[in-house]
Amino acid sequence: MIEARQLTKTFRDKKRGEIHGALDVSFRVEPGTIYGLLGANGAGKTTTLRMLATLLRPTRGTAVVAGHDVAAEPDRVRARVGFLAASTALYARLTAREMIGYFGRLNGMTDAAIRARTGELSERLGMGEFLDRRCDQLSTGMKQKTSIARTIVHDPTVLIFDEPTLGLDVMTARTVVGFVRECRAAGKTVVYSTHVMSEVEKLCDVIGVIHGGRLLAEGSLAELRARHGLTDLEDIFVHLVEGAGGEAR
């Protein structure tokens, strides 16, 4: 489970002064559900998710991830989280197998457990053909499968996806979306950030609209439609953002 309580991250910029990457963001994600964080570029999605993955320390507020506080026990949180983002790349000079093995060892797994898990993931994701090929020789789809395997090698209970389909072709994006669904089916707690409306509609059980670092609205798609009297998610999003005095990018 994830419970974010007034998560706030303030950056200090010499020219622009204080900037709120996230401001009082609170939400809760239950196991077996996908929470969609919907927002334009620069809305605060990545900052929020990086705080949940303990890559960034909250300036104020906190979050409890899989029973551990992100500020007090970051190492324990990371051991229970799988974080996949467009910005989390692979080591070009390692093979897919070595990449998975490396993260298995970093997560404290034994060599035997890594071997078994690599075999299992290879079969599940169809990686057998390229498992021993260097990452710089893999296609985008192969890379994404390797990234997924790296993310879940330690079987985390919480999965955080930050725009994981950014820049991917349709087929590869489908693989990712399919995998996210599998995670939900397996009872994992999933947070999925994107600015692609169709992905949110297809995947998310609960949607949080974020803009200017603030969470503007939250609810299921049906709840949001009923609350705003609009059927199209894009219209709801624009309505919310414009209502907050911003401009949807």
Place this chain on the structure above:
Amino acid sequence: MNWRNITTVYLKELKDSLRDRRTLISVIVVPTVVMPLMFLIFGKVTASSVAKAREDVPTVAVIGGSDSPEVLRRFREAKGMRVVEAKADWRDAIAAKTLRVAVDIPDRFAARLESGEVPAVRIYHYQGELKSENGVRVVERFLAELREDTVARRLAAAGLPKGAARPFEFRRENVAPPEKVGGNLFGGLVPYLIILLCFTGAMYPAMDLTAGEKERGTMETLLCSPVPRVDLVLGKFLMVLTGSVSAMVFMLISTAASILIGGAALLGGGAGARSAVAAAGAMRPPELPAGPLPIIDPLGIVGVMAMVVPVAVLFAALAFTVSLFAKSQKEAQSYLGPMIVLVVLPTSLGVLPGMELTTGTALVPLLNLSLVCKEMLSGVWNWGYIGLIFGSSCLYAGVALGLAVRMFGREEVMFRT
């Protein structure tokens, strides 16, 4: 701190680096091939220029002397020079290097000698030009002989023995062991090369493992792991240190092998080798010990390597910290490049004559290493200073490593945009 984590990170970085052509070039190929090659090419070229200059029979123009035919005859018959009539443009000829030396014999030179006057012979040359300087030496040797003959004749005429004007002889002889002489001559050069390579060896892995990872997006992937940041830093830092130490070891082994195995042959034998090495170090050949090349005390080399270890740690930590701050490898390169000057400067000061080890200089990083290495290679083991330098170097290295760990934990550095 967990050694399993540190080893995991280190072994992964080692494997990754061994597959990276650029790291292999900077850590193994450059120190192994380029440095000895440069050293040998430089030595060979210098040796052949020195040999050529020595083989060259200098052309000497004699100005005047028509009223001293005997002196002129002896000049013409002298070995090791080719005497020609001086033309009006002899000054231009020296400047144009078509004439090496011109000798001005004053009017009535022989007659004035007989009358007991002290006439002055002028030698005109091209200062700093190797062949002209050789010509001067030949002319001076000839004039010295002429002067000695004159003195001998005068003594004989006065019925005095030869020893009256030269009551005793003296000559110098080296009693220092060859390795001490070699150490004294090369004591400045060896640490200089080692320090430089230690730094350049650390540079590329440091950039690749920090700014390179940030640029490629793998740093964020790594930071997702539950491994404490300090373990990640130490694993990566050990790889940078491996690069630094490897560069030094490869350079030492290949240089020693080139000198010991191929040096004499490549440099054209003992005399040539000595000249080349002497020229390379701006030292005079007679000071060099016998044998094809100077010998350096192996114990001194071991001492140097031990003293270099904390400095390698310091370099690795500094290169790591500076690169960590950069967003890209290009940016890291622009920070680390100028740092070479900061490394070379104190090291070069240690080679300067008169620069000695004192409590003050023993605390100046790099300068202290340069000075103590010079002493150790000369067989001087000043344990007080050695302890002070090793201790202070360890302290500096520890501070730099602490800074690296601190920087790794700073979000504004790791996610700098």
